[in-house]
Amino acid sequence: MGVESGFSSPRNDVFPAGLRVLVVDDDPTWLKILEKMLKKCSYEVTTCCLAREALNLLRERKDGYDIVISDVNMPDMDGFKLLEHVGLEMDLPVIMMSVDGETSRVMKGVQHGACDYLLKPIRMKELRNIWQHVFRKKIHEVRDIESLEGIESIHMTRSGSDMFDDGHLLGGEDITSVRKRKDADNKHDDKDLSDPSSTKKARVVWTVDLHQKFVKAVNQIGFDKVGPKKILDLMNVPWLTRENVASHLQKYRLYLSRLQKESDIKNSFTGMNHSDPSSKDSTASFGHHNSMNVMQDDLSNGAYSFSVNNSLAQNVDLKGHEGDRKGITSVPVAEPKGALSIDIPDPNKAKSSHISFDHSLGSVDSGLNFASFNSTNLVQYSWSKIPEIQFKQECEPLQLENGFSQLPLPGSHHHMQTEYLQPSASISSGPSITEKEASSSRIEVKPMYDEYGRNHVKHLSPMEAVDLFPVQSKNHTLHNQVFEPISTSTSSMKSPDVSLNWLTDLEFAQRNLNGGAGIPFTSLSEDIQVCWLQGDCYAMNFGLQDFDCTEYNDPALIAEIPFHLYDAPRFDHDHLFDPAEYSALDKGLFA
Amino acid sequence: MERNRLQQEVACMRRSLFDQGYLEEQFIQLEELQDDANPNFVQEIVALFYTDSARLIQNIEQTLNSKPIDFSKLDDYMHQFKGSSSSIGAKKVTDECTVFREYCSAENAEGCIRTFQQVKQEYTILRRKLEVYFQMVRQAAVAHSA
Numbered sequence: 073m074g075v076e077s078g079f080s081s082p083r084n085d086v087f088p089a090g091l092r093v094l095v096v097d098d099d100p101t102w103l104k105i106l107e108k109m110l111k112k113c114s115y116e117v118t119t120c121c122l123a124r125e126a127l128n129l130l131r132e133r134k135d136g137y138d139i140v141i142s143d144v145n146m147p148d149m150d151g152f153k154l155l156e157h158v159g160l161e162m163d164l165p166v167i168m169m170s171v172d173g174e175t176s177r178v179m180k181g182v183q184h185g186a187c188d189y190l191l192k193p194i195r196m197k198e199l200r201n202i203w204q205h206v207f208r209k210k211i212h213e214v215r216d217i218e219s220l221e222g223i224e225s226i227h228m229t230r231s232g233s234d235m236f237d238d239g240h241l242l243g244g245e246d247i248t249s250v251r252k253r254k255d256a257d258n259k260h261d262d263k264d265l266s267d268p269s270s271t272k273k274a275r276v277v278w279t280v281d282l283h284q285k286f287v288k289a290v291n292q293i294g295f296d297k298v299g300p301k302k303i304l305d306l307m308n309v310p311w312l313t314r315e316n317v318a319s320h321l322q323k324y325r326l327y328l329s330r331l332q333k334e335s336d337i338k339n340s341f342t343g344m345n346h347s348d349p350s351s352k353d354s355t356a357s358f359g360h361h362n363s364m365n366v367m368q369d370d371l372s373n374g375a376y377s378f379s380v381n382n383s384l385a386q387n388v389d390l391k392g393h394e395g396d397r398k399g400i401t402s403v404p405v406a407e408p409k410g411a412l413s414i415d416i417p418d419p420n421k422a423k424s425s426h427i428s429f430d431h432s433l434g435s436v437d438s439g440l441n442f443a444s445f446n447s448t449n450l451v452q453y454s455w456s457k458i459p460e461i462q463f464k465q466e467c468e469p470l471q472l473e474n475g476f477s478q479l480p481l482p483g484s485h486h487h488m489q490t491e492y493l494q495p496s497a498s499i500s501s502g503p504s505i506t507e508k509e510a511s512s513s514r515i516e517v518k519p520m521y522d523e524y525g526r527n528h529v530k531h532l533s534p535m536e537a538v539d540l541f542p543v544q545s546k547n548h549t550l551h552n553q554v555f556e557p558i559s560t561s562t563s564s565m566k567s568p569d570v571s572l573n574w575l576t577d578l579e580f581a582q583r584n585l586n587g588g589a590g591i592p593f594t595s596l597s598e599d600i601q602v603c604w605l606q607g608d609c610y611a612m613n614f615g616l617q618d619f620d621c622t623e624y625n626d627p628a629l630i631a632e633i634p635f636h637l638y639d640a641p642r643f644d645h646d647h648l649f650d651p652a653e654y655s656a657l658d659k660g661l662f663a
Numbered sequence: 664m665e666r667n668r669l670q671q672e673v674a675c676m677r678r679s680l681f682d683q684g685y686l687e688e689q690f691i692q693l694e695e696l697q698d699d700a701n702p703n704f705v706q707e708i709v710a711l712f713y714t715d716s717a718r719l720i721q722n723i724e725q726t727l728n729s730k731p732i733d734f735s736k737l738d739d740y741m742h743q744f745k746g747s748s749s750s751i752g753a754k755k756v757t758d759e760c761t762v763f764r765e766y767c768s769a770e771n772a773e774g775c776i777r778t779f780q781q782v783k784q785e786y787t788i789l790r791r792k793l794e795v796y797f798q799m800v801r802q803a804a805v806a807h808s809a
Contacts, residue, residue, distance in 0.1 A: 099743065101712045101750040108696045108704065145742060171746035193689040193749045196696070 088203030089114035096126040096142040096154065097169070102192065106141065109196045123149035130162050134329075137164060138206045141190075144170040144177065152184045159185040159318070160298065163213075163326050165205040169194060185318060216323050217330075276316040285309065286320060669803035676796050685789055689752030706797050712751050713790055719744040720783065727776055737775065738767045748786075755785040 093115045097103045103119050110117045118137070120126050123146050130137060140158050144151035155166045168181040171192040181189045187205045190198055278286070289306035290298050300318035307317070680686045690705075697704040722740045726733055745760035759782040766774030 099747050099750065100715050101708060101747055104711060105693065105696070105708060105750055108701065109692075112696060112698075143746075145739070145746075171749055172742065192746055193692070193752065195688075195692060 088206070091115045091139065091203050091206060092137045093117050093202070094126060094129060094137045094140045095119045096123060096140065096146070097121060098143065098146045102143070102169075106194070106199070109194070109199050112196060113200050122146070123151070123154040126154065127157055127161075130158060130164070134162060137162075139165045139167065139202055141167045141169060141202070144168050144172070144181065152180060155181070155184045155186055156299065156318070159322055160300075160325060163209075163322055163329065165209045167202060167205065183315060185322070213326055217327065276312065276320075278320060282307075282309065282312075283320075286317070286324070290321070290324070666803065666806040669799065669806050673796070673799045673803050676799060680792060680796065684754050685792060687752045687754040689749060691752070693751065706800075709751050709793055709797070712747060712753075716744060716747050716786075719747065720786070723779060727772075727779060732770075732772050732775070734767055734770045734775075738764060741767060744782075753786070753789055756782060756789060759785055 091113075093110050095103060095106050095110065095117060097106065097119075098121050100121065103121060107117050107119050118129065120129060123142070126140070126142070130140070142151050142154055146154070151168060151170075155168065158164055158166050165187040166185065167188045167190060168186040169190045169192055170177060173191040178189045187209070188202070276282075285307045286303060289303045292306055293299075293302050298321065300314045300321055303321065304312060304314050304317045681690075693705045693708055701707070719740060723737065723744065726737045726740060741760055741763055745757055745764070748756045748760060759778060763775060763778040763782060766778055
């Protein structure tokens with residue numbers, strides 16, 4: 073059983089042909105048979121006979137495979153354990169195989185997350201259809217993220233409902249947008265959202281607090297060593313089950329990996345790095361403007377993806393490699409407060425991912441709600457809570473060091489109003505900033521964050537982001553708000569007021585962010601404004617100095633922003649608004 | 664003539680293997696996988712099976728001979744062996760494996776030992792038959808191309 077390299081990208085054009093399958097079985101006879109069968113299905117096959125070897129292959133090449141098929145009984149590692157690892161680290165669909173068809177075994181497989189359980193002897197026709205699992209997962213990913221965000225947003229604010237009504241668009245994915253809307257509607261009902269997409273009964277609602285606990289546990293354990301059982305034990309939530317944690321963790325990873333991807337994309341753009349955030353974490357290539365640029369396209373759709381990721385991404389290493397990241401935990405950005413989890417959709421995806429920062433993470437502190445506008449996919453991730461950071465976890469992200477991270481007005485308990493300017497705009501990003509407990513302050517800062525991070529757009533994978541952000545702490549409420557404005561912008565800034573709001577918010581946020589750092593507010597706003605107003609700025613050219621649209625630099629606008637929201641710059645957040653960052657941000661804020 | 668006769672014999676033997684329960688559906692799956700890229704696929708797989716399963720047989724043997732018998736290990740080995748046998752569609756062999764596992768879970772050493780003899784017997788009989796079968800297939804192929 074040699075291991076044949078199958079590192080290539082899937083051939084989307086002739087899907088499912090070219091599907092990259094990794095087969096793991098200690099029986100050489102079966103391995104050969106399966107290989108032949110899969111080849112006959114026109115799949116790209118890689119075989120290995122040891123579980124450890126399989127994990128190495130998978131880790132080596134995160135995106136090298138689409139699906140894993142593994143036998144249950146293996147000498148070096150239990151097949152279920154491998155299943156768990158794959159699910160957690162790579163979030164790939166896994167099919168289990170065994171000659172034993174006992175119900176209990178099958179159930180165990182499903183419990184551990186197997187998307188199918190085949191009995192040996194396996195027929196070729198059973199293998200022909202495995203692509204459906206890959207496809208299904210892709211669809212659900214988006215949905216889950218959205219739903220997660222939805223949940224978050226509910227916590228965040230209720231007022232965000234209008235936003236949803238506007239039909240934030242989820243760029244690119246109709247499904248997601250539909251879901252989002254659905255979620256939004258649900259949210260409005262102010263009821264505990266059960267993830268509609270999951271259609272599971274008695275779904276766990278991952279509140280901000282719960283998510284925060286989760287994130288804390290994950291950080292404690294160490295991202296690499298994380299496992300549902302360990303997390304569950306640490307979290308000490310009696311009614312929570314291992315399965316709940318496992319699935320949540322999956323989403324979290326997904327989220328992080330999305331962020332990572334976003335940041336990767338952003339890096340490629342590097343167009344936007346204006347200010348070369350020296351002050352920023354070196355990691356983040358703030359130049360991730362790509363998201364911003366992309367946004368343009370999306371903007372028209374009303375979906376803006378805050379490329380906040382860029383900045384974040386840099387710091388964050390976005391998850392793509394969760395294992396690697398461990399260090400991310402320190403996302404300076406918002407303390408676990410309600411970081412904005414901007415889910416920046418994979419650049420690969422049609423860029424229409426919006427990042428919806430729904431929750432204004434209750435406590436603004438952490439909430440860097442960056443609406444990462446991944447231009448491509450405005451995945452509405454409710455970044456609502458960027459839980460402290462989730463970014464941290466994965467990627468340093470939110471290190472708002474760039475100043476953004478904490479955008480949501482530090483400490484402001486302003487409720488993040490999810491009012492993202494959206495009212496009119498189809499804020500796709502839907503950051504439904506759930507108003508948090510925070511007081512009325514609406515930190516609309518969201519877009520600002522983008523700037524800060526210059527491109528810290530952390531594309532927190534929606535999934536993860538959602539968790540992350542679920543505004544865990546009430547303090548984060550701010551976060552969500554920030555993004556809202558952005559969304560409006562996409563809607564083409566049509567409503568001047570909207571955009572203004574946004575701008576003002578941004579400015580407001582800016583101000584707050586600066587916490588007196590003295591960052592020229594105007595510059596920020598300009599950036600922001602430019603982005604928004606201009607439509608072409610969609611890409612939140614944070615930091616794109618070229619914004620022509622300076623229309624909104626009207627300080628007056630800013631003044632309108634209730635600064636109270638930001639109360640004394642609470643830069644409690646460690647990472648929040650680091651003055652130094654601000655300047656950096658300044659440069660790139662919307663650049 | 665010669666070719667046809669040979670081919671007929673091959674077909675006949677093949678049918679009897681199925682009729683007598685030595686082989687089952689999985690074997691046909693293997694045959695279907697055989698193509699120009701792998702013209703002797705079935706034979707290769709069978710050969711691979713017999714080579715690899717030899718060590719499994721040995722493992723089971725050793726475990727059965729040890730005192731006291733570790734039934735859980737025994738079950739593991741037999742589980743592997745059964746899975747492997749199913750890969751070529753060795754029906755009689757896998758049926759005996761199932762019986763074995765029942766004795767094993769009942770921790771019936773006597774039953775296990777007896778059943779294992781059956782397993783080995785079926786395993787050996789099948790090998791001989793398949794050897795003959797493939798030989799005939801080769802002959803028919805040669806005659807065919809001649």
